[in-house]
Amino acid sequence: MSTENLSETQHLFERAEPGVRKAHKRHILSIALDCFDEQGLEATTIEMIRERAASSIGSIYHHFGSKEGLVAALYFAALDDQLALIRPRMQGAARPRQAVDALVQTYLEWVERQPKLARFMLRARHAVAGGPQSETLAERNKERYGELLQWIQDGIRAGEIRRLPSETYASLLIGQSENYCRAWLSGRVKGSPTTYAEVFSEASWRAIAA
Amino acid sequence: MSTENLSETQHLFERAEPGVRKAHKRHILSIALDCFDEQGLEATTIEMIRERAASSIGSIYHHFGSKEGLVAALYFAALDDQLALIRPRMQGAARPRQAVDALVQTYLEWVERQPKLARFMLRARHAVAGGPQSETLAERNKERYGELLQWIQDGIRAGEIRRLPSETYASLLIGQSENYCRAWLSGRVKGSPTTYAEVFSEASWRAIAA
DNA sequence: TAATGTTCTAGAATATAATTCTAATTTGAG
């Protein structure tokens, strides 16, 4: 295998452990992302990935176990990338309203920065949720929304947020933005997500405001 | 093939042209829906569908052309079923606010009535949008939202709805509900969609209210 | 540094599933 000729998106996975060999694993992930983005999950074959990554079937299966495993690994890498951007901004908020703005705006920003990862996450969600990694996914989502629920508690106590069924808050806050991003990523609408950051964060706030 | 022993969900596709032979086509769709719901799209094989439907490979390929074609046919049947419930209720509305309520409430109601179809639609969307039927899908979606945009125009003129980028309205109105239904259909939250109809229609209205 | 076990790479062989193809059967029009 050659270490020259790395994919453009290779840098996305740098957070993983370092080392020459790990680099190859990351390279495969990166090439897989390109293939999935261009062809879709179904239409991308292991053989395609092997060829573009100048790797081998054996390597791919050694690292990921199966095509489904490769998809799951990429999904969690994407989730990490997203949370790495969002989490610090939410922690920097001073009031519930700012936390909501940070959540929405940073989410939109991430989608715009990483359209391939974002598109992949929306496409792969069901596969991962249905597969053997579903439990890991559930944990991750819980940790993802844990902090958000803290802010909501604070907001309710302060009389700024209305008391609603707790399982509805996540949808009320992110559903609109996610829906729009899905449309943008598939070309159905033209305006880039951050263009409408105001619109969406205002809508999210109104949805839960007292 | 036997015409006894029809699937429970067969009735869903009765709206298609009548006739003994068409019945078999509908029967295949119905069985396919059950398989997709139980196993997921990927894991369901044509052989499984053939067996449960007591049909043959030849018939399935004759009617649908490919697995992807079968998925697309089922998707459009599901879309029809959904619109058949939603459209009349929106037409019955007197004011923009009522139209929004009708849209949200009827959508939630449909999801609860047809969980298999709803789950399938959410899972299959990307496959259909990426496949050869993507154009048909785009047309359908346009007709789906056309009426909605009429109501919004009225609302803006009447000073009840604020003027926003037109491509954001659909997401602002249905994104939250869809996101919640997705979570409910995959078991991540417990409260049935209609339980929260008030919450979601209120949120949709607030999102666009002047 | 050499010995040795472990991880990784390779690609041929296998298994599984989608799709094609040809022939028989059923149906409906006239």
Place this chain on the structure above:
DNA sequence: CTCAAATTAGAATTATATTCTAGAACATTA
């Protein structure tokens, strides 16, 4: 009833995921 078109059948083919075995690279320890 006859014939053409539509439908049903399932065997053969093709495409793709996965397994398996062997060898190469690497790391650890004496």
